[in-house]
Amino acid sequence: MTSEPVGRGESAILRPTAAAKHIDVRRVVPAERWRPFIQYHWIVRWECPEPFVQQVIPQPFVHVSAELLEGRPRLLVNGITREPFVRTLTGTGHVLGAAFRPASFRAVLGADLGIVSGRIVPLCDVVGPDDSSAAAEILRADATDEEMVAELEAHLDRLDIVADPDADAINALVDAAERDRSLTRAEQLAELAGVSLRTLQRQFTAYLGIGPKWVVQRFRLLDAAAAAHTGTRTDWAALAAELGFSDQAHLTRAFTSVVGTPPATYARNA
Structure with missing residues (x-):
């Protein structure tokens, strides 16, 4: 092991x-x-x-x-x-x-x-x-x-589990969203999958219980948390743009809803 x-x-x-x-x-x-x-x-x-x-x-x-x-x-x-x-x-x-x-x-x-x-x-x-x-x-x-x-x-x-081949395609998309910081919108994942956004939403709801927009944004918020953990000064406005948020205020709202404090405040105390 x-x-x-x-x-x-x-x-x-x-x-x-x-x-x-x-x-x-x-x-x-x-x-x-x-x-x-x-x-x-x-x-x-x-x-x-x-x-x-x-x-x-x-x-x-x-x-x-x-x-x-x-x-x-x-x-x-x-x-x-x-x-x-x-x-x-x-x-x-x-x-x-x-x-x-x-x-x-x-x-x-x-x-x-x-x-x-x-x-x-x-x-x-x-x-x-x-x-x-x-x-x-x-x-x-x-x-x-x-x-x-x-x-x-x-x-x-002891459980009767049979692999679902369709799960592999969804897993690959989630892995891509985690690794690739340039993926900032659900539409990009749909394009990568070669399906419509509505089809991707149905697939994610069935296999994850949550939509692709949430998945993409959650990984970008984890990227923001990783930046806060470096202990170095971060240009939050520039990072917001890189991670696909409309502006710094958008990143701040999303980050605060998950973490409880704005990213700059969290970085000072983390």
Whole structure:
């Protein structure tokens, strides 16, 4: 099993300097059989003598995580959400999650992603057998990274999952939106896909539970967060233009709605 620091996705973790004092985040490559579906596993361990609030910018990935729900260990489906993602961490603990490739959780669910969009629901409520025993094993205080990942994948092995070839095309488009900063409009993704914007919107709604405009803008906001994390002076007006926002005020509104503060303010405090 390959384990490594979180790396590329670190711009999603807000106020990373403070976070590094309390939490350790690692990514683990899934087993070969799960790579068509799971982009990576993530493991967060924390030591917080006092309550620590951590915020993460949601990305266009469905996550299945082992966490406590009303004091009971559960495997939870975290649908793609527009809302800020905030957790208050106390004491010592850990959580394991699987970040599914953007369009690939539909094969697990067997239905359009709209039924979990913006929701956090127990996995067994939407598909598969009871998950509490697997979650309890994952959340054991002495569980190693290897044991946690093996337990989660073993539970997922019990589900009747058939790969959806159409998901690969959607995944490729989301990957392009993440990598290419020149992609700033949903129309560009539709052109890249060779379909109309309306068709692309229908495909994204079915496979992600959210539209292509949101996906493109979310990655550009992550680019803005990455700029804030460099600790160097940023020309926000120029960056807004580069990232496809109509002006600096447009970037400020979008960034503030996700992060809670304007980008310049966040950069000073991050």
